[in-house]
Amino acid sequence: MNDISIDNILNRIEQFCKDRNWDQFHTPKELAIGAVTEAAELLDLFRFLSDQQIEDMLTDENGRAKIGQELADILYFLLRFSQLYGFDLLEEVDKKMSINEAKYPVKLSRDCNLKYNELTEK
Template identity: 45%
Template structure:
């Protein structure tokens, strides 16, 4: 079993909340600042892959130091997203499932399979 299988999103949100409250960071975390953080952390993840070929990217996941760097950025993105959801009472699973239902309607398998077209291009 992995921790992904054993850990709830609510547990992660609680850990983020405790971490931030212990540091008195509520005063710095509003919707705008957290949305900026999500974007910045996502850009830092993207930067790791800039100008890399598919082969170079594949290798990055096999080298422990570069894999750790990637995982650190993924964790930073998740932290900012969880903090946003925690502060603004967003049920991540409910909203994810709601959005996936919309995506399934926008991208029916018979049109979207094997295609990178946007839903309005079908």
């Protein structure tokens, strides 16, 4: 499928949920729980694995499929939330990146993994 876009996926998700009459279950709280639960499922794939084992997983077809499915599950809940409650997800990410760029100036944060409120002049 070469014509995959956010709009196409949103339409597909909307139809999928409409066909199953799931709007009634998709409160903000339930969708947030879904997103976090799916993020936990992604994390669970890495549980007790070394960094090397995780790198190996990323080059293994089966491992990549499992990771991809959890990423998709997370995105599904984020897209569904944005769809039902009127958020333009791409616009929100764009706005947040501007905030992040201000919080993490390159000069202070390059090669540094400290949180923005811990950054100091080098």
